[in-house]
Amino acid sequence: MSTAFWLNLIVLILIYEDYAHSKDVDQCSCTDVCGEKNKELLGQGTWRLLHEVVNNVERSDKNEKLFQNLVLSLEHLYPCAECRAHIKEMKLSRDTIEMTPKFMCEFHNKVNKQLEKELYNCDNFTKYFLY
């Protein structure tokens, strides 16, 4: 067999491996945050990031899609197993995710409700309260 044949075979195997891993994101072995304190810090940091994005980044078609990707990735990549399970239950989809403070307020409220925390009034919601 020629060198070219073996090179092509190796390239095909590498492409397949890459494809297989990209399809496997659901089964990725994310580590879990340890202890309640870390879970709280992770949550506060993540909420801050998401609220700051909708408050400060221009809303355009491209950014809307990127924001949807960011939110949808949480159910696979958020490093807290219990939280990922809760996010999955919300059945988020591109149709329901909007790059707006109102969406973020309601999304945050869904988690607040699960955790029996205070719910915020999201009517006419324009800015994240904390920052």
Ligand SMILES: Cc1cc2nc3c(=O)[nH]c(=O)nc-3n(C[C@H](O)[C@H](O)[C@H](O)COP(=O)(O)OP(=O)(O)OC[C@H]3O[C@@H](n4cnc5c(N)ncnc54)[C@H](O)[C@@H]3O)c2cc1C
């Ligand atoms: C996607 C996601 C899922 C999570 N799932 C879980 C879970 O299943 N179990 C778990 O224990 N923890 C979970 N967390 C963490 C949890 O939501 C909190 O971040 C954590 O409990 C710390 O809470 P906190 O009271 O400091 O306020 P946070 O909920 O962290 O909020 C920070 C600040 O945001 C403001 N705020 C609160 N609600 C709203 C709102 N609706 N709109 C605007 N501003 C608001 C308040 O000023 C609050 O102090 C999750 C976090 C995220 C990002």
